[in-house]
Every structure is written in C-alpha cells, then in structure tokens.
Amino acid sequence: MKNTFTEKPKTAKSRSSFSRAVSNAARAEPAAPFDWWLFTIMLTILAIGLVMVLSASGIVAEQVNGDKYYFFKRQLAFAALGGIALWAAALLPRHWLYRLQYPALFFALLLLLITLSPFAPAINGAKRWIPVGPISVQPMEFVKIALALYLAYFMSAKQDLIKTFSRGVIPPFAVTGLFCFLLLLQPDFGSAVVLAGILFFMCVAGGTRFVYLFFSLALACAGAMALAIASPYRLRRLLAFLDPFQDAHNTGYQLVQSLLAIGSGSFFGVGVGASKQKMFYLPEAHNDFIMAVLAEELGFVGVTVVMLLFALLFWRCYRIIMGQHNLRDRFTAFGLTTILVMGAVMNLAVVMGVAPPKGVPMPLMSYGGSNLLATMLCVGLLLNFSRTADPWTKSS
Amino acid sequence: MFKFSKRNRNRPNPAVKRDTSPRGSRILRARNGRNSRPGLAARFAGVDWARFRINVVVGIFCLLWAGLWGRAWYLQMIEGPRLADRAHRQHMASELVTGRRGMIYDRNGQVLARSVEARSVYVKPQEVEDFLVMANTLGPILGMEPQKLYDDLSKTSRRFVWLKRKVDDYTAQAVRKANLAGIGLSKEYDRVYPFKHMAGQLLGFVGLDDKGLEGIERALEARLGCIPTRQIVQRDAMGRRFYLHEEGQSEPRGQDLTLTIDVQMQFIAEEAVARAAREHDARWSGALVVDVPTGEILAWAQYPFFNPNTYRESSPLIYRNRLAADALEPGSTFKPFVMAAALQERKITTTTPINCERGKWETKNFIIRDTSNQGVLPANKVLRYSSNIGMAKIGLALGAPTFYKYLHALGFGERTSVPVAESRGILRMPRDWSEVDIMSTSFGQSISVTGLQMAQGYLTLLNKGVYKPLRLIREEGNVEEPRQRVFTEQTARQVMKMMRDVVEEKDGTGKRARIEGVEVAGKTGTAQKADHRAGTYGNKRLASFVGFLPADRPRYLVLVMVDEPSRNQFGGVVAAPVFREIAGRALIYSGILAERHVDESGKGALASGARRRGLKVSALETPYLAQVAHAPRRDSGMQLPGHLAKASDKVPDVQGKSVRNAVELFARAGVVPELKGSGSRVVRQSPPPGAAWPAQGQGAACILWLSER
Structure with missing residues (x-):
C-alpha cells in the first residue's frame, strides 16, 4: 500500500533524508513552533469523520463486503498513512519544497494521463482512478496540490509581470486549462471546477488585474451557456438541484435523499448510528454525502459543531498565511488553504442542494484514501509554514 | 499550553517589529508599484494591498460559510418537519399482516382444526431475468409444464402472480435453492384437520385465503380469523423489511375456540x-x-x-x-x-x-x-x-x-x-x-x-x-x-x-x-x-x-x-x-x-x-x-383414531420421516427430541427404534440427526 505514495516526489525525498531534513529545517528556517491548534483541530475533525464513516458505511459494507468495519478499517489505515505524510510535509525543508513546483506539475500531468489511458479502469463510466494493488489512487487530489504549488511559485516569481496579459495571465490559465481539460475528459466536472476556483482565488490574491478576472468569469459563463445550448439535457441535469423534487426518482434522486436526511435530523438529530437514510437510500453515504448522514444523526447541533471546527481550522490557516513574510510562502500557504476551503464549501453546497451535484468529497471526513492523504499533506505543509509565521496581530 | 502562546510571551511587542522590520522584499516592491500611481497613492496610502486581496477572498469564503450555515438552519429547522415526514413515508411501508387463525379444540383439548405455516411461491414477472431458465428450473420443481409457465409469465403484464399456493417444505426448499430472480416465497397458513372427516360438516372449511367458507369456520370467522392488520414496518431502499417487535407486541393471531364436542x-x-x-x-x-x-x-x-x-x-x-x-x-x-x-x-x-x-x-x-x-x-x-x-x-x-x-x-x-x-x-x-x-x-x-x-x-x-x-x-x-x-x-x-x-x-x-x-x-x-x-x-x-x-x-x-x-x-x-x-x-x-x-x-x-x-x-x-x-x-383410555392414538411404549422408527412428523411422534410420548443439523428429514435417531423410552427427566436423551438438505 505504501509504495503507491512513495512515487510522490515530495514525500520520497523527505523520507529518504528525514533526519537531515529535520536538522535543515531547524537550522535554515526561522524556528517558530508548529501551530498545534491547527493540528488539534484537524485531529478532532478527523476523529468525527472516522466515526461518521463507520456509521454511514457499516450497513453498506456488511452488505457488499461482508464486513461492517471494511470502510472504517481502510479509512483508519489511510489516516495513519496520512499522519506520516503530514509530518513528512511539516518537516520538509522549505528550499526542497520550492524546487518541486515543476516536477510535481509534470508528475501530476503524468498521473492524469495514466487515468485516461486504457490501463486504468472506468468505474461508473468515469476514468478517475489508477488501480494500485488493493487500492485505487485518485490523482486529482494530488493535482490540486501540484497546481497550488505551481501557481504560488508563478505569482510570487513573476510578480512584476502579473499585470501583463501575455506573460502574467496566459501561463497560469493555460496550465490550469490543460488540467481542467484532462479532468473533463475523465469526466470529472467537479474537480475541474475546484481547479478553476483555485486559479481564480490565487489570481485574486496574486494581483492579476480584475479586468482579466472579470473577463475570465464572463468567458466561463459564456462557455457554460454554450454548453447548455449545445446539450439542453446536460443543462437540465445541471440545474436539477434547483428543484430536485421535480424528478425525485431520477436526476434529483441523490439530492432528494440528501435533503431528506438533513431534514430528518432536525435540531438534535436522530442519534449516532440511527440514520435511516443510510440504508441504501442515500448513495455514497460514507463518501461525498457523509455530511448528510452527519446532519441526520447529529442534527443541526452536529452540523454547527463541525462547521465551527472547520471555521477554526481555516482561521488558523489564515493566521499562518498572514504571518508569512515571504511572498512565495504566503501564496503557497494561501493556495493550500484554498484547496481545503474549496473542498469544504463545495461539498456542503452540493449536499445541501445549493450547487449542482458533483463528486466533491468533504475534506477530512469523507471516506477516500487519496483525498484524506492529500488533505493531510496540505495540513502538513501548512504546519510547515506555521513555523515561519509571525505571531497573530490584527492588521491595521 | 501550546507553544505559540509561549512565543507570544517571549516576544512581547510584535507590533513594533512589524512596523520597523522590512517585509519580504517582494511584498514591499508590490506596494511600491502601487504607490507609483499618485492618485490612488494619496487615497490608499496606508493600505497593504496584498493583505487586502487575501482578505477579500477570506471575506467571500466567510460569506459562503455563513450562507451554508444558514442553509443548514433552513433545511433542518424550517423545512425539517416536512422533509422528515417525507423521509418517514419512504422508510415506512404499511403491510398487510395475516396472523395465524385460531385453533379449534374439542372439550378435552384435542385439536380439531389448526393452522400450519405453509409457503406459497409467487413470481414478480418484472424482476425475472430469464424466463426460459426460470420456466425450465421451476417447472419440474412445482410439477408444472415449463412451456406453459414460460408462455404465461413472459407475456403477462401483471406485477405479481401466484405460481403455487401452499407448497410442502421440500418444494419450498427447492425453490429457495434455485435462487431465481423475481421468484419468492411467502408465508401463508394452511388449515389442517387432524381428525380428517370427524365432525367435518360441523367444522366446515377454510378457503385459500384463510377465510372460513362453511360450518363453524365460517360462522365464527370473526373469532377464529385474524383480521389482516395493517402494520407499519421499516424498510430499506431495496424494500427489505425490518421487523422490530416491540416489547409485549406479539404476532397477531385469531382466538382459539373450544367446542363442547367430545x-x-x-x-x-x-x-x-x-x-x-x-x-x-x-x-x-x-x-x-x-x-x-x-x-x-x-x-x-x-x-x-x-x-x-x-x-x-x-x-x-x-x-x-x-x-x-x-x-x-x-x-x-x-x-x-x-x-x-x-x-x-x-x-x-x-x-x-x-x-x-x-x-x-x-x-x-x-x-x-x-x-x-x-x-x-x-x-x-x-x-x-x-x-x-x-x-x-x-x-x-x-x-x-x-x-x-x-x-x-x-x-x-x-x-x-x-x-x-x-x-x-x-x-x-x-x-x-x-x-x-x-x-x-x-x-x-x-x-x-x-x-x-x-x-x-x-x-x-x-x-x-x-x-x-x-x-x-x-x-x-x-x-x-x-x-x-x-x-x-x-x-x-x-x-x-x-x-x-x-x-x-x-x-x-x-x-x-x-x-x-x-x-x-x-x-x-x-x-x-x-x-x-x-x-x-x-x-x-x-x-x-x-x-x-x-x-x-x-x-x-x-x-x-x-x-x-x-x-x-x-x-x-x-x-x-x-x-x-x-x-x-x-x-x-x-x-x-x-x-x-x-x-x-x-x-x-x-x-x-x-x-x-x-x-x-x-x-x-x-x-x-x-x-x-x-x-x-x-x-x-381414550381410544382415539389413527395417528392420534396413544403413543406406543417403544421408541418409534422415525428415520426417513420428516422432522415435523418425527417430532410429533416423539411429542406424543411426552418427549421433546433434540434436533441436530438443519435438514427436513431424519437420517439417524437415538435411542434406536424399538428401544424403551428413556426415563423421565432425561430431556436430551433423544436426539434426531437431520439430513443436510
């Protein structure tokens, strides 16, 4: 299982010279302590996520795999692996990390191409996974990190050119566009939106002219319009979320089931493990729609607690971002945070029926090895950056 | 406490540092670039533009997050009851539950009529995968002509068809083993009159649907019959039922009846x-x-x-x-x-x-x-x-x-x-x-x-x-x-x-x-x-x-x-x-x-x-x-007819007999045998046939080994 991830260049290097990295980090970087609050909050959310995975997957796992702990055990193993990745990333010397932007980008590209090759299987008509032994890797999760690293590098290194169109705007858009194109081929519309979102917010933060951003938004809208006119069926599917009960047994099914689960929760929920919607009504209950199960079992109270925990997590990330002196540090931390926030926001939006359904997992909570590993990698890198962060002060 | 708080203590005046020490060179340069525009510079002199941009993004996400939280409130607290009601309707199915019909006894407690569980074979034509396979498999089991089965079922537009009502255990088992999609067994009750024709006209009889059609069975239908009750049962998305019997709630059944007949x-x-x-x-x-x-x-x-x-x-x-x-x-x-x-x-x-x-x-x-x-x-x-x-x-x-x-x-x-x-x-x-x-x-x-x-x-x-x-x-x-x-x-x-x-x-x-x-x-x-x-x-x-x-x-x-x-x-x-x-x-x-x-x-x-x-x-x-x-x-003693006569003083030979039959034979002698295996036929018995009954109190002394199938 492990060798899957050793292919990731960052972790590979950090592991091969772990002790040196530690001493390097200690010597070369300003040795502020890790942000333990960030780590604690992440662990809390992870623990809640594990319990919910067990609750949501138990019945399905027993039915399909004959072991009600099947998904729970696997998620536990992924979490352990993620812990290793997290600390490796946290201790990774900064200057190593800053040499990885292009190798990581190319590696991510390679992985994406492999998913589209005939070697990778199509699951439910989508080619998103690379099978490696008993597990499948979803390269998309690592593409996000690679793209964030690259964009951060670009925004900081080309800060002088950022206002120009041909050299400041075209390259990041082209790179992101390429990845989005490959993801759309899979097809994985949700992930493409996440990448576009990362680019957009990085551009906002990086200082791209608002005119260009406005035009890119307009272009995206025009593209969506064109797509809708070209195939009205797709549009109808896309907009089914606006009134899911219209077609509750077909296009709206998943969302209806999700809303029913959330609504059944009311204030205090039906109790952990007592969800009825998870009994095969709600597809992907332990996966993308785990928040619906949580909402049903723990009610509005549970949802509020989880959303507060995430808000705290993001606040710690914001502190880290704002504490960075170096522009690249700041953008990188910002990009990584954007990955987490985008994941959480889009997942909740889908689950609560305010965005079209796409496969976006909830960070740290949804079942899925690649997502958990990538998320913990992000948190690890953010911990890394917390060591160079200024103490928090209110900006004037 | 965590380390960052200690750090705060070590560096008591961070604000001073921020004002005096130079920022990362690129940040400063960016700020200078902006300041080169005189009009704006005058108005936004003190604004850190890089921070401002990030804060804009943070603001957007704060709004989104608050919006999602509001949405959760709306869905759970305002729409909650409506959605929960809808979900409830989906989870709960009302089902007609037919209970066991009451028994009829004579004045001494002899059973004149009893209901025994039986299985009926039904088919849901919509769910059948291959009618040819189904007809060829079920035909011999049920003793029906495969060609007729195929013709009848492949063309029907009905969603539910009884294939055969009240089949014996062997047939039911064979059907279960065949494991065909769309074929199911349902529990019904078969009325049995152990004394055969005794008081036949008086007792009357019960139709296929467990309703008394003649005699006492008909006249006292209200008492004997179990009015099929609608029960609310939980089901999963595949329609499987969960029967959660509450404390003290038993299966419905009709009232027993004791006649004055001897x-x-x-x-x-x-x-x-x-x-x-x-x-x-x-x-x-x-x-x-x-x-x-x-x-x-x-x-x-x-x-x-x-x-x-x-x-x-x-x-x-x-x-x-x-x-x-x-x-x-x-x-x-x-x-x-x-x-x-x-x-x-x-x-x-x-x-x-x-x-x-x-x-x-x-x-x-x-x-x-x-x-x-x-x-x-x-x-x-x-x-x-x-x-x-x-x-x-x-x-x-x-x-x-x-x-x-x-x-x-x-x-x-x-x-x-x-x-x-x-x-x-x-x-x-x-x-x-x-x-x-x-x-x-x-x-x-x-x-x-x-x-x-x-x-x-x-x-x-x-x-x-x-x-x-x-x-x-x-x-x-x-x-x-x-x-x-x-x-x-x-x-x-x-x-x-x-x-x-x-x-x-x-x-x-x-x-x-x-x-x-x-x-x-x-x-x-x-x-x-x-x-x-x-x-x-x-x-x-x-x-x-x-x-x-x-x-x-x-x-x-x-x-x-x-x-x-x-x-x-x-x-x-x-x-x-x-x-x-x-x-x-x-x-x-x-x-x-x-x-x-x-x-x-x-x-x-x-x-x-x-x-x-x-x-x-x-x-x-x-x-x-x-x-x-x-x-x-x-x-x-009571000279009772047929199989209800008093049990012999020797252990009967039940090998090869059905479990039900064997247990009945033993039970008549007041012995409840222990059953080993899960089949429906006895292959071996202890004590052997013809031996004397074991002494009272040795409950486990009688063992029946059952066939595998």
Whole structure:
C-alpha cells in the first residue's frame, strides 16, 4: 500500500533524508513552533469523520463486503498513512519544497494521463482512478496540490509581470486549462471546477488585474451557456438541484435523499448510528454525502459543531498565511488553504442542494484514501509554514 | 499550553517589529508599484494591498460559510418537519399482516382444526431475468409444464402472480435453492384437520385465503380469523423489511375456540350413523348427542362424511350441515311437544280417553290414517302407539294460537343459540293455520324443523320444562339466559314417562332402543317426505328417533335421523338401533353403565361383530373404524383414531420421516427430541427404534440427526 505514495516526489525525498531534513529545517528556517491548534483541530475533525464513516458505511459494507468495519478499517489505515505524510510535509525543508513546483506539475500531468489511458479502469463510466494493488489512487487530489504549488511559485516569481496579459495571465490559465481539460475528459466536472476556483482565488490574491478576472468569469459563463445550448439535457441535469423534487426518482434522486436526511435530523438529530437514510437510500453515504448522514444523526447541533471546527481550522490557516513574510510562502500557504476551503464549501453546497451535484468529497471526513492523504499533506505543509509565521496581530 | 502562546510571551511587542522590520522584499516592491500611481497613492496610502486581496477572498469564503450555515438552519429547522415526514413515508411501508387463525379444540383439548405455516411461491414477472431458465428450473420443481409457465409469465403484464399456493417444505426448499430472480416465497397458513372427516360438516372449511367458507369456520370467522392488520414496518431502499417487535407486541393471531364436542362421543356417533346409513342405503344420516344437565352438544355426526382437508374434492351435497341447515317435517318425534302443551293447558290429562277411530278418521276434507288400529285410548297411550288420529284430536283441542304459543316458546321457527349457519325452519303464524294444519302439525307435518331445533325442544322438555339453550362453544362465560318456563315440572315428567313407555313397554314402538341396565325413553318418527313435484306426500320417509336416558333423570339426549332408508322405513326399526348403539356406548364411555350390560345384550347392533366384519369399510371414508370399533373400554383410555392414538411404549422408527412428523411422534410420548443439523428429514435417531423410552427427566436423551438438505 505504501509504495503507491512513495512515487510522490515530495514525500520520497523527505523520507529518504528525514533526519537531515529535520536538522535543515531547524537550522535554515526561522524556528517558530508548529501551530498545534491547527493540528488539534484537524485531529478532532478527523476523529468525527472516522466515526461518521463507520456509521454511514457499516450497513453498506456488511452488505457488499461482508464486513461492517471494511470502510472504517481502510479509512483508519489511510489516516495513519496520512499522519506520516503530514509530518513528512511539516518537516520538509522549505528550499526542497520550492524546487518541486515543476516536477510535481509534470508528475501530476503524468498521473492524469495514466487515468485516461486504457490501463486504468472506468468505474461508473468515469476514468478517475489508477488501480494500485488493493487500492485505487485518485490523482486529482494530488493535482490540486501540484497546481497550488505551481501557481504560488508563478505569482510570487513573476510578480512584476502579473499585470501583463501575455506573460502574467496566459501561463497560469493555460496550465490550469490543460488540467481542467484532462479532468473533463475523465469526466470529472467537479474537480475541474475546484481547479478553476483555485486559479481564480490565487489570481485574486496574486494581483492579476480584475479586468482579466472579470473577463475570465464572463468567458466561463459564456462557455457554460454554450454548453447548455449545445446539450439542453446536460443543462437540465445541471440545474436539477434547483428543484430536485421535480424528478425525485431520477436526476434529483441523490439530492432528494440528501435533503431528506438533513431534514430528518432536525435540531438534535436522530442519534449516532440511527440514520435511516443510510440504508441504501442515500448513495455514497460514507463518501461525498457523509455530511448528510452527519446532519441526520447529529442534527443541526452536529452540523454547527463541525462547521465551527472547520471555521477554526481555516482561521488558523489564515493566521499562518498572514504571518508569512515571504511572498512565495504566503501564496503557497494561501493556495493550500484554498484547496481545503474549496473542498469544504463545495461539498456542503452540493449536499445541501445549493450547487449542482458533483463528486466533491468533504475534506477530512469523507471516506477516500487519496483525498484524506492529500488533505493531510496540505495540513502538513501548512504546519510547515506555521513555523515561519509571525505571531497573530490584527492588521491595521 | 501550546507553544505559540509561549512565543507570544517571549516576544512581547510584535507590533513594533512589524512596523520597523522590512517585509519580504517582494511584498514591499508590490506596494511600491502601487504607490507609483499618485492618485490612488494619496487615497490608499496606508493600505497593504496584498493583505487586502487575501482578505477579500477570506471575506467571500466567510460569506459562503455563513450562507451554508444558514442553509443548514433552513433545511433542518424550517423545512425539517416536512422533509422528515417525507423521509418517514419512504422508510415506512404499511403491510398487510395475516396472523395465524385460531385453533379449534374439542372439550378435552384435542385439536380439531389448526393452522400450519405453509409457503406459497409467487413470481414478480418484472424482476425475472430469464424466463426460459426460470420456466425450465421451476417447472419440474412445482410439477408444472415449463412451456406453459414460460408462455404465461413472459407475456403477462401483471406485477405479481401466484405460481403455487401452499407448497410442502421440500418444494419450498427447492425453490429457495434455485435462487431465481423475481421468484419468492411467502408465508401463508394452511388449515389442517387432524381428525380428517370427524365432525367435518360441523367444522366446515377454510378457503385459500384463510377465510372460513362453511360450518363453524365460517360462522365464527370473526373469532377464529385474524383480521389482516395493517402494520407499519421499516424498510430499506431495496424494500427489505425490518421487523422490530416491540416489547409485549406479539404476532397477531385469531382466538382459539373450544367446542363442547367430545371427540370420543363424536366418534361413537359417527360410527353408528355411518353403519345405519350403509345398512339401510340411506341418503344421509345424522345424530346429535346432548349432555342434558348442561345443554352441551357432545356429538354432531353426519354421514356421508366430509373431510375438510380435501374440501375441493367434495360437493355442497356432502358438506352441507344438514342437522342445522335442512328444515324437514319431523313426523312423530314432534308429538311429545303437542302432548306436553295439551297437558300443560289442561285440555287433557294422562287418562283422558281419546277415540282413535280404529286407524282411519275422515274429517271434512281430510283422511287421517294410523299404522295401528286402536279404538279409544287413554291419552298416555296415544304416544305409545304413535296415533296420528289421537294427536290430531289433541291438537284441535289446543287451538291454533295456544298451539303456536307453545311451539314458539320451544324455539321452533327460530334459530337456536348454536352459532352455525342454520335454517329457521317453517312455523307459520296461527292466523294462517287451517284446521287441517292444526291436525297435521299435531303429528309433525306441515311444519319444518331442523334437527337442531328438535334437540332444543327436547332439551327444554327434559330440563323440567324450562328453556335451556343448546351450547356448542365452551368457556362462553356464564351468561345465564333468562329462564323461561314452558312446561311445569309435572307436565314434563308426565311426557317423559309416556316416552319411557314407548321404549320400555311391551307394546311400545321404540322397543329396539332398549338398553339393559338402564331405563330408556324415546319417541320414534317415520315422516313421510313431501314430494314437491307431485305436490303430495311420496313414499320416501325420514326415519328418526329421539331418546334420552336414564329415563327418570336424563343424562344424554340423542337424536337420530336417517333420511330415505330404502328397505325398512320405520323409525323404530331404522333409527332406534342407532340410538341404542350411541347411547349404550356413551353410557360406557361416561362410566354410568358397566360394560358387561351392553356386551351381554348380544344381538344388538352394538356388538354385532359378524355384521361389521361383513361390511366393506372404505379406507377413504373411515380409515380407523375397523381398528377402533371394538367395544370401547373405558380403562384403556381414550381410544382415539389413527395417528392420534396413544403413543406406543417403544421408541418409534422415525428415520426417513420428516422432522415435523418425527417430532410429533416423539411429542406424543411426552418427549421433546433434540434436533441436530438443519435438514427436513431424519437420517439417524437415538435411542434406536424399538428401544424403551428413556426415563423421565432425561430431556436430551433423544436426539434426531437431520439430513443436510
């Protein structure tokens, strides 16, 4: 299982010279302590996520795999692996990390191409996974990190050119566009939106002219319009979320089931493990729609607690971002945070029926090895950056 | 505490540092770049643009996050009840749950009818994957033609089709093993009558849908049947049900019923009426035995027998409960009521001389004949000779309204209290009676009564003239009916004495009903049967006998009817011996009469072994008659028919038998065997066949090993 991830260049290097990295980090970087609050909050959310995975997957796992702990055990193993990745990333010397932007980008590209090759299987008509032994890797999760690293590098290194169109705007858009194109081929519309979102917010933060951003938004809208006119069926599917009960047994099914689960929760929920919607009504209950199960079992109270925990997590990330002196540090931390926030926001939006359904997992909570590993990698890198962060002060 | 707080303590004045120390060079340069524009520089001099941009993004996400939180509030707190209700409707399915039908017991707890679980095979054509495979697999299992199965099912548009109802365990198992998509088994209940045809017409039967269609099963449907109840059950998305039985909530089932019928008495009566009917080649024969002190019906026999287990092979002619449903002109057995009424009304006394006109009496437009040619008789002898002329004169003395009053009080023209589907009989209103009607009614014509009504009438007479309802159901509580006195005790005694003379006096018509050792009373009846096509009386007869014993203090009332006997038609010849057999054996069974009295009487029908041997006993009708029909011995316990006989003292051989059968055999000996394995057939047993039963208390001593399948 492990060798899957050793292919990731960052972790590979950090592991091969772990002790040196530690001493390097200690010597070369300003040795502020890790942000333990960030780590604690992440662990809390992870623990809640594990319990919910067990609750949501138990019945399905027993039915399909004959072991009600099947998904729970696997998620536990992924979490352990993620812990290793997290600390490796946290201790990774900064200057190593800053040499990885292009190798990581190319590696991510390679992985994406492999998913589209005939070697990778199509699951439910989508080619998103690379099978490696008993597990499948979803390269998309690592593409996000690679793209964030690259964009951060670009925004900081080309800060002088950022206002120009041909050299400041075209390259990041082209790179992101390429990845989005490959993801759309899979097809994985949700992930493409996440990448576009990362680019957009990085551009906002990086200082791209608002005119260009406005035009890119307009272009995206025009593209969506064109797509809708070209195939009205797709549009109808896309907009089914606006009134899911219209077609509750077909296009709206998943969302209806999700809303029913959330609504059944009311204030205090039906109790952990007592969800009825998870009994095969709600597809992907332990996966993308785990928040619906949580909402049903723990009610509005549970949802509020989880959303507060995430808000705290993001606040710690914001502190880290704002504490960075170096522009690249700041953008990188910002990009990584954007990955987490985008994941959480889009997942909740889908689950609560305010965005079209796409496969976006909830960070740290949804079942899925690649997502958990990538998320913990992000948190690890953010911990890394917390060591160079200024103490928090209110900006004037 | 965490480290960052310590850091804060170590560096107490970060604000100073931020103001004085230079930022990252690129940040500064960016700021300078912006400051190069003079207009903006003036306005936004102090603004850190890089921070501002990031804060814009943070602001956007804060709004989104708050919006999502609001959405959660809306969905859970405002839309919550509506959505939860919708979800509830999806999770819960209401289902028709049919419970087990109540059992019917005899008075001693013998099971007359029980419901056993059975499986029915159904198909949901929409879910069948391959009709060809299904037809070829199921055809042989269910004994249906695969081609027909295929044709029927592949074309049907129905969503649910029963393939075969109530299959045996083997078939059910085979179907389950075949594991075909769209084929399912459902639990139903099959009605089983362990005593086969015993009391068949009385019990009636139950249709495929567990609804009583005849007899008690139908009449007491409300009590026995379990009204299918709608139950709310939880289900998952695949429609599988979760049955979560709450504490104290059991499966619904119908009420059990205990009849007053005594299996042993019933057996005696059935044997007797069967023999009589065969001997006289009668259309049908029936008998009722009533326990006089309680009014409980002990036997309700009718031949030809009807086996409710196989009701489909029978016809309404067979399963019609004639004793309750057939209203017939009773004939002479009706006379004691008229006599009692006249005595009660003091129209006559026992010694009043009545001219019987030497056997032929011509009235204005009517000629009455007697079988005997008597002259003037005292009233008490009119009954003994069963003189129609004498009775007609007594009836005329009564007058229609009084006559009607008594008949009505005795329950004629009304349904009895026995809960079976029965006829009211025909008792016309007195204003419609002509003189002829009064006369003919006096000897049991122009009135139609059922056997049950006759029994009810006699029960009132024997109960010292006080109405007492017949009872067929036990444990009906002690609802004492308002006691209505019809006759005085003296009148009742006088009539009972006359009836005793009918049997016990040398010149009585019912001599053949005599039983040595006990005084018997009774009345014969030979009713002419109306030929409706000819509009007059034909030459067919209903031979009947109503008797009770002991004559002075009656214990049993026995009513016998033999319809259309072919050779000898007289009630005294055809029906009286049947009474004698039933009553005699009833006395032995109840211990009133020692056995030898009956045995010594020799020639009677009861002990006529030779005749019985000459009789061809059809296995289908009476599978047990031959073995058990010997003189019943009270000390040998209940002689019960067939498989319900007392278990042998040796362990039976159950190898190869079905589990159900084997366990039943063991259970009869009071042993509950331990079952090993999960098959449906016994392959090995311990103790071995023929061994003695293990001592009491060694519960696990009996083990049955079951086959794998």
